[in-house]
């Protein structure tokens with residue numbers, strides 16, 4: 001079989017994207033919080049996109065209800081090992097150059113925050129706000145994803161933009177609830193098992209990793225600064241603009257945030 005020179009380069013097609021900087025992507029240190037459905041899809045996209053230094057934090061074990069949405073989990077994994085460990089093992093097989101470190105822990109107990117990009121794949125608001133404030137304090141952009149049935153949300157928190165907590169102040173919440181009567185509240189309050197399926201999970205995960213690729217390529221100027229709401233029934237994405245909330249404790253003096 002004759003192989004063209006361009007086909008010998010694993011990332012040739014990605015290098016053809018004008019703004020993509022593969023050398024920079026390969027050097028970025030990523031923290032992925034959550035190893036469930038979103039985590040499986042996000043990690044797949046991260047590794048295939050060329051990220052090579054990834055830490056995965058999750059404390060849960062695999063249960064049968066995970067198997068309809070998790071590419072890297074198998075029936076024999078139920079009760080065998082923590083999600084983070086299985087995910088790291090399996091996703092590592094996609095690229096021999098990737099290092100994936102599993103951390104079996106609550107994110108609230110994690111001490112290392114020395115990362116270039118943080119990706120949120122969480123299902124509850126308290127963990128989200130914890131990651132949001134710590135990523136901001138340590139200067140790492142945070143890409144947060146959420147799903148609810150066939151709806152999803154992606155919010156990219158950049159160093160100079162509004163954070164997740166900004167989106168929760170009273171006036172912003174009123175706007176969100178008015179415009180998203182079915183999912184507005186759930187966009188920030190995840191305390192019960194929600195409807196979930198793989199197609200919406202895949203879309204939201206891909207949207208998250210695309211923003212991470214822009215950041216890793218040094219092109220934060222290309223990031224979507226609004227909160228993106230995906231509606232899988234209509235196939236639409238609507239963007240809601242937010243401002244930094246002057247009362248949000250996550251902005252300004254680093255000492256005050258700590």
Ligand SMILES: [Zn+2]
Nearest residue numbers: 163166248250
């Ligand atoms: Zn804020």
